Amino acid sequence: MNALTTLLGTEFPLIQAPMAGVQGAALAVAVSNAGALGSLPCATLSPDAMDRELAALAAGTQRPYNVNFFCHAQPEADEAREAAWRAWLTTYYHEAGLDIDTVPAGAGRVPFNRAALDILERFRPKVVSFHFGLPDLDLLDRVKGWGAVVLSSATTVEEARWLEAFGVDAVIAQGIEAGGHRGMFLSDDLTTQTGTFALLPQIVAAVSVPVIAAGGIADASGVAAAMALGASGVQVGTSFLCCTEATTSALHRAALQSEAAHHTALTHLFTGRPARGIVNRVMRELGPMNPVAPAFPLATAAIAPLRSHWEAKGSGDFSPLWSGQNASGCREVPAAQLVNELVQGFNARPATR
Numbered sequence: 001m002n003a004l005t006t007l008l009g010t011e012f013p014l015i016q017a018p019m020a021g022v023q024g025a026a027l028a029v030a031v032s033n034a035g036a037l038g039s040l041p042c043a044t045l046s047p048d049a050m051d052r053e054l055a056a057l058a059a060g061t062q063r064p065y066n067v068n069f070f071c072h073a074q075p076e077a078d079e080a081r082e083a084a085w086r087a088w089l090t091t092y093y094h095e096a097g098l099d100i101d102t103v104p105a106g107a108g109r110v111p112f113n114r115a116a117l118d119i120l121e122r123f124r125p126k127v128v129s130f131h132f133g134l135p136d137l138d139l140l141d142r143v144k145g146w147g148a149v150v151l152s153s154a155t156t157v158e159e160a161r162w163l164e165a166f167g168v169d170a171v172i173a174q175g176i177e178a179g180g181h182r183g184m185f186l187s188d189d190l191t192t193q194t195g196t197f198a199l200l201p202q203i204v205a206a207v208s209v210p211v212i213a214a215g216g217i218a219d220a221s222g223v224a225a226a227m228a229l230g231a232s233g234v235q236v237g238t239s240f241l242c243c244t245e246a247t248t249s250a251l252h253r254a255a256l257q258s259e260a261a262h263h264t265a266l267t268h269l270f271t272g273r274p275a276r277g278i279v280n281r282v283m284r285e286l287g288p289m290n291p292v293a294p295a296f297p298l299a300t301a302a303i304a305p306l307r308s309h310w311e312a313k314g315s316g317d318f319s320p321l322w323s324g325q326n327a328s329g330c331r332e333v334p335a336a337q338l339v340n341e342l343v344q345g346f347n348a349r350p351a352t353r
């Protein structure tokens with residue numbers, strides 16, 4: 001038991017990272033039932049899907065679980081930028097025999113809002129976590145109103161201090177090794193982004209709430225090392241991607257367990273915000289960062305048909321193959337087995353060799 005397990009009500013201070021698009025309630029249920037904190041990502045769920053997954057989660061475990069949301073500001077549509085982005089993609093549309101003029105523009109992800117909160121409130125999860133800062137204070141107050149523990153990711157010391165000032169119960173220190181979206185929200189300057197072992201001790205020194213280490217942790221010795229640097233717990237994402245309960249596609253699973261996973265980069269081609277994924281054709285040819293890509297989450301619309309087209313042919317050339325820098329923990333095992341292996345790190349000292 002430590003400050004974090006007391007806060008979360010779990011047996012172990014281990015959080016399965018919420019991972020939008022590659023998991024539903026099943027993974028979270030398995031992790032929570034194994035004594036860690038399972039998470040349900042809601043960023044890409046419709047209200048109906050969210051309702052369904054939350055019901056499955058509540059039915060599947062009596063233990064605490066986490067429900068996760070994005071809380072970005074929705075950008076204004078920018079027609080000139082959208083047209084420029086489509087011009088960059090035209091050759092790919094021709095190659096695939098698709099018509100770019102039939103693709104509707106639009107947001108792929110909706111930030112946490114009143115409608116989501118109304119659904120969430122019926123389930124009153126023990127833990128609610130956010131990515132990209134925090135929602136408006138009136139929404140946050142309602143979440144706290146049922147006693148929920150609130151977590152959010154910080155990618156700099158400044159963000160950690162900001163989150164503490166706005167009342168989070170614990171800060172997730174997300175190092176640059178992490179898979180998926182950078183949680184950065186006070187700056188979009190990538191030179192501020194540092195590795196987990198540079199970021200973690202600085203955040204631990206800067207805030208008084210518990211700090212959870214995330215990014216590049218893939219086995220028990222990584223867990224032990226994070227704890228030795230002052231973490232109160234760890235959040236692990238990439239290693240859960242090949243678990244049997246995850247919905248990660250066969251294509252994505254194969255990439256994670258291949259040599260390709262040794263080549264990751266931050267890219268904003270798929271959504272408009274930097275996120276770490278396995279380097280593929282579109283990242284090599286257009287980016288990985290390209291100033292023309294529309295603002296988050298508007299970049300998703302025009303690239304999605306290319307993704308579907310090529311995935312149907314067995315190719316991940318246009319897919320976001322999200323992965324952290326350390327995919328060595330990706331194996332086709334039940335999540336409970338992975339939890340059992342990772343938690344050994346809470347008893348161990350970091351390896352000396």
Ligand SMILES: Cc1cc2nc3c(=O)[nH]c(=O)nc-3n(C[C@H](O)[C@H](O)[C@H](O)COP(=O)(O)O)c2cc1C
Pocket residue numbers: 017018019020022041042043068069130131174177178179180181214215216217235236237238239322323324325326
């Ligand atoms: C496939 C994938 C999807 C992710 N989606 C989310 C998400 O929906 N919400 C969130 O807060 N973090 C998300 N993350 C980031 C994780 O919370 C976490 O920071 C990261 O997985 C930790 O690093 P690791 O992948 O090296 O373990 C995602 C990560 C991955 C790999």
